Amino acid sequence: MTRLVLDLLRSIGKGDAVALVPFGAELSTQEAADLLNVSRPFLVKLMESGELPHHKVGAHRRVRAEDLFAFKRRRDSARDEALSKLARLGQEIDAP
Numbered sequence: 375m376t377r378l379v380l381d382l383l384r385s386i387g388k389g390d391a392v393a394l395v396p397f398g399a400e401l402s403t404q405e406a407a408d409l410l411n412v413s414r415p416f417l418v419k420l421m422e423s424g425e426l427p428h429h430k431v432g433a434h435r436r437v438r439a440e441d442l443f444a445f446k447r448r449r450d451s452a453r454d455e456a457l458s459k460l461a462r463l464g465q466e467i468d469a470p
Contacts, residue, residue: 399439406437410446420445 385392393409395401401409406426407417420426421435426445428437 395439397440397443400431400436401439401442403435403437406442409442410449 382392395409403414403417403421407414410417417426418435421428421437426437427441428435430436
């Protein structure tokens with residue numbers, strides 16, 4: 375719990391935007407897009423392709439916060455792996 379508060383304070387101190395979302399919350403497409411920092415149409419494409427689980431409430435799509443955060447962790451992990459691979463390739467090219 376202490377680490378969470380410290381991380382929160384560090385983020386606020388750096389001027390980062392911070393959002394507190396209950397883990398069991400259901401988010402609208404706009405709320406989810408804002409948390410991922412993507413456009414709403416892009417988020418809808420992720421939902422329609424099956425990459426991001428969702429359900430409908432009437433005519434509106436909803437995504438569970440836990441599904442959104444799991445997707446974000448997978449996306450961030452894949453991005454980190456790709457950046458590491460690029461860094462290794464760059465070092466191999468620079469190596470004599």
